[in-house]
Amino acid sequence: MNKHHVVGQRLAALFFFGMLVFNYPLLSLVNVDGMVGGVPVLYAYLFVSWVAFVGLMAVIVERK
Amino acid sequence: MxxxxxxxxxxxxxxxxxxxxxxxxxxxxxxxxxxxxxxxxxxxxxxxxxxxxxxxxxxxxxxxxxxxxxxxxxxxxxxxxxxxxxxxxxxxxxxxxxxxxxxxxxxxxxxxxxxxxxxxxxxxxxxxxxxxxxxxxxxxxxxxxxxxxxxxxxxxxxxxxxxxxxxxxxxxxxxxxxxxxxxxxxxxxxxxxxxxxxxxxxxxxxxxxxxxxxxxxxxxxxxxxxxxxxxxxxxxxxxxxxxxxxxxxxxxxxxxxxxxxxxxxxxxxxxxxxxxxxxxxxxxxxxxxxxxxxxxxxxxxxxxxxxxxxxxxxxxxxxxxxxxxxxxxxxxxxxxxxxxxxxxxxxxxxxxxxxxxxxxxxxxxxxxxxxxxxxxKVLRPSxxxxxxxxxxxxxxxxxxxxxxxxxxxxxxxxxxxSLVSIGLISFAAVAQFAPAIIGGIYWKGGTRLGAVVGLVSGFLVWAYTLPVPSLVQAGWLEGNFVEQGPFGITWLRPYTLFGLSGLDPVTHSLFWSMVANIGGYLVASLIGPQSVIEHRQASLFVDVFKQVRRGEHIRLWRGTTSVPDIQNLLERFVGRRRARAALAEYARERGVTSVEELEADSELVDFAERLLAGTIGAASARVAIATVVTEEPLSIEQVIHMLDEASQVIAYSRQLEQKSHELEAVTAELRAANERLKELDRLKDEFISTVTHELRTPLTSIRAMAEILYDHPELDTNRRAQFLGIILKESERLSRLINQVLDFAKLESGMFEWHVSEVNLRSVVEEAVASTEHLFRERNVRLRVVVPAHVPTVEADHDRLVQVMFNLLSNAAKFAQDWVEVRLTLQGDVVRVDVSDNGPGISPEEQELIFEKFRQLSRGTRNRPQGTGLGLPISRHIVEHLGGRLWVESTPGAGATFSFILPVMVSEGAIAPVGVQSS
CATH class of the missing domain: 1.20.1730.10 (Sodium/glucose cotransporter)
Structure with a gap:
């Protein structure tokens, strides 16, 4: 039960973090006309954060 | 190709x-x-x-x-x-x-x-x-x-x-x-x-x-x-x-x-x-x-x-x-x-x-x-x-x-x-369910009326701001109200409702429909009343993780039905075989052997309704059940009565619980008191055995001396005088011992007689020093007395203070190696007396123990002071009775200092140059 609560709290915190990362104003910081490693900055930012977010969810839920 | x-x-x-x-x-x-x-x-x-x-x-x-x-x-x-x-x-x-x-x-x-x-x-x-x-x-x-x-x-x-x-x-x-x-x-x-x-x-x-x-x-x-x-x-x-x-x-x-x-x-x-x-x-x-x-x-x-x-x-x-x-x-x-x-x-x-x-x-x-x-009527039973x-x-x-x-x-x-635009229209439609569902599982106050009002208004706003104009633009509906607004009212234009422009149509529609939906849901829920069944379902949903098993919650239901009726209903809706199997399983759970023995009570109705709900939905199940159950409509008074009964039972069980807690607490107190009494009893026994032992020692030597004198009348005068001296000394010790025990008993019972008067501590110290001088001389211990020439008087019992000083001095004489110092000082409005020695000292754990009446006696053998050992407890008792304080400070191996203070009676007298007396 205790572990259940901890996981829930971590996921909720991650959710708020995700709302921050995937919204204005942080998005406006990467809304620039430029490339990083051959990929537009905005695309790179979105996909890297996305993968990180899902990775963190997996770690939080699956960690024993 | x-x-x-x-x-x-x-x-x-x-x-x-x-x-x-x-x-x-x-x-x-x-x-x-x-x-x-x-x-x-x-x-x-x-x-x-x-x-x-x-x-x-x-x-x-x-x-x-x-x-x-x-x-x-x-x-x-x-x-x-x-x-x-x-x-x-x-x-x-x-x-x-x-x-x-x-x-x-x-x-x-x-x-x-x-x-x-x-x-x-x-x-x-x-x-x-x-x-x-x-x-x-x-x-x-x-x-x-x-x-x-x-x-x-x-x-x-x-x-x-x-x-x-x-x-x-x-x-x-x-x-x-x-x-x-x-x-x-x-x-x-x-x-x-x-x-x-x-x-x-x-x-x-x-x-x-x-x-x-x-x-x-x-x-x-x-x-x-x-x-x-x-x-x-x-x-x-x-x-x-x-x-x-x-x-x-x-x-x-x-x-x-x-x-x-x-x-x-x-x-x-x-x-x-x-x-x-x-x-x-x-x-x-x-x-x-x-x-x-x-x-x-x-x-x-x-x-x-x-x-x-x-x-x-x-x-x-x-x-x-x-x-x-x-x-x-x-x-x-x-x-x-x-x-x-x-x-x-x-x-x-x-x-x-x-x-x-x-x-x-x-x-x-x-x-x-x-x-x-x-x-x-078509589907009525049979x-x-x-x-x-x-x-x-x-x-x-x-x-x-x-x-x-x-x-x-x-x-x-x-x-x-485009594909996405169509899809987003559907998304915005199902979003209208969100307030009723999320509100419904976290807020018990959401009512049926609120859900209906929210859903209807949200849906209407959605329809007006998304699919209708898109159908107009697809040429499906006539008119130019998308650009002009209905009847030329511009602030009702479906893509810029109330003049809100700049958002894309989906965002715009979602915003306004959510305002209407959530607003309607909240307002109607807060205004309207909630019926009994709504209330029950609300707590069933919101508290779903708190319900342990079926039948725990209070059933707000009263009605009449029969088992065959319910069985028929189930057979008709879920099929004969499955209905029988489910009922048999239910009967087994209830602990009866066959379906016929079941009671047609609210729990059975509840069970049947759930079973039906799986097949035809909760709302239909309720309608279906109503065809075989004549449910008495519950008035608010009846509901309150049922809730009252339930809460009375709860209150009663709470009271019982509280009483049992109190009993436990009392039992624990009694047990503790009993332990304490046993301990006291043990200490009393020890006290008596020690006291009698102490009494017997001088008595034995007195008797031995007396027997010698009786059996040998021919003894020379010197020896005779020596033996008589021992007898005298032992008798003194014996009477001192008895006096102390008596004193102690009086102190304990509060029957001690006090003779309070103005007392000069200087004379008290001198008197006590004079009566213990021989002890110091016998043990070859040097005694230093530091007393101011003028000492303010204190309100006290002179003889008792002498007794205290005597106790402290004789203790010091017993333990000191080669010197003892008595120092009298005036500290503000108290007079302080310190008796220091350079004996073995007292360990911190024992510093308080030695003042306890029985502990002293029950302590180990070797270091035990000779005599009753009641001296210190009695002394502390006396000092505290006179409004002062008695304590000890000591470092093991470096001697001990017993001090007491007494309040000055009148602030008079100065401290003269220190006079030193040695013996």
């Missing part, structure tokens, strides 16, 4: 495989080896979220708006983090209450309301039909495109006869599939295993197909991501897609689309079907929380490259960007891949159609048609026999009806809208 018959054959072959997989899945259940009891299958089945919209439409949207397609997938990813709370709760509630659709869920929460159930069903059907049309449209145009290649322009849909349109046949085959695997048995809480396995399989196919195109375009046609992006960057109209652009509202639109898709992933009927109804184990959710978003990432990685590559490769006004996924392999001459892509798109479309129609047909039959039928078959028939007809309605919609609206 692909021949149409090849394409058709492959498509048919694929659908055949789907049927085979579903059949196999169902067979495995019968064999007892379920395929869907697996978290990965569960997560994959959730990917039914990705439809033809994702497969074709994302690329189309990306080709025109850049990252504009992404919120639809970021939203569900964020929501997945909250599934841990929200979805888990919805699943639990649905399992406990045997809920089989989203309409059932809302109806059940708000007092099993038939009205709400049918309203939700209507909203869902109206909202989802365009979405189904979207799938058929995607299949139809992808087939046509494949067939007509290299002609990139599509013939208008209304020029293709229905019977030559692939969309039509796909629609029919999907209806057949849904009927076969979605309505095989009645109890919808039994899972559609074959169907779920087939959907999971489709999720794999569409992902693999999309990834194949992505890899082909990115690495086959171009040299990786960098190549595509660099080439696109050279074209200004494509470089524009790398950012949100300059639109002031780009971020608002992004945010609202994220919110919209967060609601869609929870409340689309097909998502509810897969995530809640088909869930066999709550733990599967743990895997789905991260695996499903991972799926979303994978299927989106190549969207932007394909979109940009499409824009780089193909141009022309006829080209539909939605079809880039299919066009790219075709233009590059890879027909096999093109065919596989077509199958991928087909799998995305069919998966959605199958699950959506099964979900909608359950709603239509349970929440729309059943309540209607039950209220008409008039109609084969109800289960009728129910199945209704569902099958509903499936066919919904699919054909979708096809009709597609034929009528044609090419007017």
């Amino acid at each position: 692909l021949q149409p018959w090849v394409i058709a054959l492959v498509a048919l072959g694929y659908i055949g495989v789907l049927f085979a997989i579903a059949y196999y899945g169902d067979r495995r259940v019968t064999a007892g080896r379920s395929l869907i009891n697996n978290p990965y299958v569960y997560a994959l089945s959730l990917a039914v979220y990705c439809t033809a919209w994702t497969f074709y439409g994302s690329v189309g949207r990306a080709a025109t708006t850049g990252v504009g397609f992404l919120p639809i997938y970021v939203g569900p990813t964020l929501m997945a983090a909250l599934w841990w709370f929200v979805l888990r709760k919805i699943i639990r509630i649905s399992k406990v209450n045997r809920i089989t659709s989203i309409a059932d869920f809302i109806a059940s929460r708000y007092g099993k309301s038939t009205l709400l159930g049918s309203m939700v069903t209507l909203v869902a059907v109206v909202g989802i039909i365009p979405y189904i049309a979207l799938q058929l449209k995607a299949v139809s145009i992808s087939f046509t495109l494949l067939w007509h290649f290299p002609d990139l322009s599509l013939p208008p849909i209304n020029t293709i006869p229905v019977l030559r349109d692939t969309g039509f046949y796909v629609a029919l085959m999907m209806a057949a599939f849904a009927i076969l695997f979605g309505t095989r048995h009645l109890d919808a809480t039994e899972h559609h295993e074959g169907l779920v396995v087939a959907i999971a399989f489709e999720s794999v196919i569409k992902l693999v197909a999309f990834l194949a195109v992505g890899v082909f375009v990115t690495y086959g046609v171009y040299n990786g991501f960098g190549d595509i992006f660099t080439q696109a960057a050279a074209r200004p109209e494509l470089r524009r897609l790398f950012t949100f652009g300059d639109s002031a509202h780009a971020f608002e639109n992004w945010f609202w689309l994220t919110v919209l898709s967060m609601m869609a992933i929870m409340f689309l009927p097909r998502q509810f079907q897969m995530a809640v109804v088909e869930n066999v184990n709550e733990r599967h959710l743990n895997t789905a929380i991260w695996l499903f978003p991972l799926y979303l990432i994978l299927i989106n990685i190549f969207v932007l490259p394909i979109a940009l590559a499409g824009r780089l490769t193909v141009s022309g006004p006829d080209v539909n960007a939605d079809m880039f996924v299919l066009l790219m392999p075709m233009i590059k001459g890879n027909e096999l891949l093109a065919l596989f892509t077509f199958i991928g798109g087909l799998s995305a479309a069919t998966g959605m159609i199958i699950v959506e129609t099964v979900a909608l047909s359950t709603m239509v039959s349970n929440d729309l048609l059943m309540p209607l039928l039950l209220r008409t 008039e109609h026999q084969d109800l289960p078959s009728l129910l199945l028939l209704i569902r099958r007809a509903a499936i066919l009806f919904i699919v054909l309605l979708g096809y009709l919609y597609f034929r009528l609206t044609g090419e007017a809208l």
